[in-house]
Amino acid sequence: xxxxxxxxxxxxxxxxxxxxxxxxxxxxxxxxxxxxxxxxxxxxxxxxxxxxxxxxxxxxxxxxxxxxxxxxxxxxxxxxxxxxxxxxxxxxxxxxxxxxxxxxxxxxxxxxxxxxxxxxxxxxxxxxxxxxxxxxxxxxxxxxxxxxxxxxxxxxxxxxxxxxxxxxxxxxxxxxxxxxxxxxxxxxxxxxxxxxxxxxxxxxxxxxxxxxxxxxxxxxxxxxxxxxxxxxxxxxxxxxxxxxxxxxxxxxxxxxxxxxxxxxxxxxxxxxxxxxxxxxxxxxxxxxxxxxxxxxxxxxxxxxxxxxxxxxxxxxxxxxxxxxxxxxxxxxxxxxxxxxxxxxxxxxxxxxxxxxxxxxxxxxxxxxxxxxxxxxxxxxxxxxxxxxxxxxxxxxxxxxxxxxxxxxxxxxxxxx
Numbered sequence: 001x002x003x004x005x006x007x008x009x010x011x012x013x014x015x016x017x018x019x020x021x022x023x024x025x026x027x028x029x030x031x032x033x034x035x036x037x038x039x040x041x042x043x044x045x046x047x048x049x050x051x052x053x054x055x056x057x058x059x060x061x062x063x064x065x066x067x068x069x070x071x072x073x074x075x076x077x078x079x080x081x082x083x084x085x086x087x088x089x090x091x092x093x094x095x096x097x098x099x100x101x102x103x104x105x106x107x108x109x110x111x112x113x114x115x116x117x118x119x120x121x122x123x124x125x126x127x128x129x130x131x132x133x134x135x136x137x138x139x140x141x142x143x144x145x146x147x148x149x150x151x152x153x154x155x156x157x158x159x160x161x162x163x164x165x166x167x168x169x170x171x172x173x174x175x176x177x178x179x180x181x182x183x184x185x186x187x188x189x190x191x192x193x194x195x196x197x198x199x200x201x202x203x204x205x206x207x208x209x210x211x212x213x214x215x216x217x218x219x220x221x222x223x224x225x226x227x228x229x230x231x232x233x234x235x236x237x238x239x240x241x242x243x244x245x246x247x248x249x250x251x252x253x254x255x256x257x258x259x260x261x262x263x264x265x266x267x268x269x270x271x272x273x274x275x276x277x278x279x280x281x282x283x284x285x286x287x288x289x290x291x292x293x294x295x296x297x298x299x300x301x302x303x304x305x306x307x308x309x310x311x312x313x314x315x316x317x318x319x320x321x322x323x324x325x326x327x328x329x330x331x332x333x334x335x336x337x338x339x340x341x342x343x344x345x346x347x348x349x350x351x352x353x354x355x356x357x358x359x360x361x362x363x364x365x366x367x368x369x370x371x372x373x374x375x376x377x378x379x380x381x382x383x384x385x386x387x388x389x390x391x392x393x394x395x396x397x398x399x400x401x402x403x404x405x406x407x408x409x410x411x412x413x414x415x416x
Contacts, residue, residue: 009032011046021049023161067096093113103190166218170219174223260304280320315346318392347377356382378397
């Protein structure tokens, strides 16, 4: 199979689940599309948060392939819609990629011609150029992320996107993939078993492309663990300060490796806020889920951020293994006593591929292997004697309501 091919890449609709759906482009889809374009093909990105189904059918006209990113909470939609596409476009091969395809390919392979496991950039080109047979397609994780094409923002209408972050229009940025830690609830292995990073040269190129090309100077760094290597972070801060890029940014990281030197350097470079996965204010719970962290480390990081004027957003899982209703409310006390700027409280969802999903007995829980739950809701698929599943929705709701009452607002600080 030779010549330039047209590939329609579909991002599922999320507005029935997320109030901010469609505020940011799907980075995985953009990376795959950019790789196809660099290989000489014609990718067409269709985000169903911004396009309707009739428009999608127009884009598919003349397509050689249809690709779809798959996420576990949308399992019913993606399998049903794949069958719908098969019925209407029987001669166009269907490709599944993304998180769910990687961790549970057996659940969807009868609906698709190709199921990509792992990184999609090399696989999609091999599929389109006819070098792999139908079925599951998997390539080793690329050690050098700079080998992949940078995101080509010309492939989407960028005016349709922009996260609202503390009053600024903000753009997503990924400087690494995966994480060196092994938290029992985390899906990080979708991005590979170990953390891999872009060079700082590449990171600066991507920032400059958005800054100069789109006129956006506020970034949300999506890395699972941004401050994992202090030397790299110090180099990043130094390069930003030496450049003509007057940026600000928010990043996701852990508390245990945060130092005041790194925090101050990042603050000078434009850091406004950090997202921490605190998870729970109980050391026994953190130890059981292999968080490899402590409440004391979390408190130290909070103190450092407050001292240095960096805002804090915390993420918390109410019913982790070992948790009880009492530890859940103790976790709320941690949030309010520290006056965090924002906090998100979630029910535990055991996703395919995570240790809790695979080995629930190790963690003293029982898992209902459902695919249709989403963390912004109230339900959980994890039951335990210490925190019965039936009690989780009410306590998640109550903790959220108490937090909202404490803040006197239901609006995240990013969009105030």
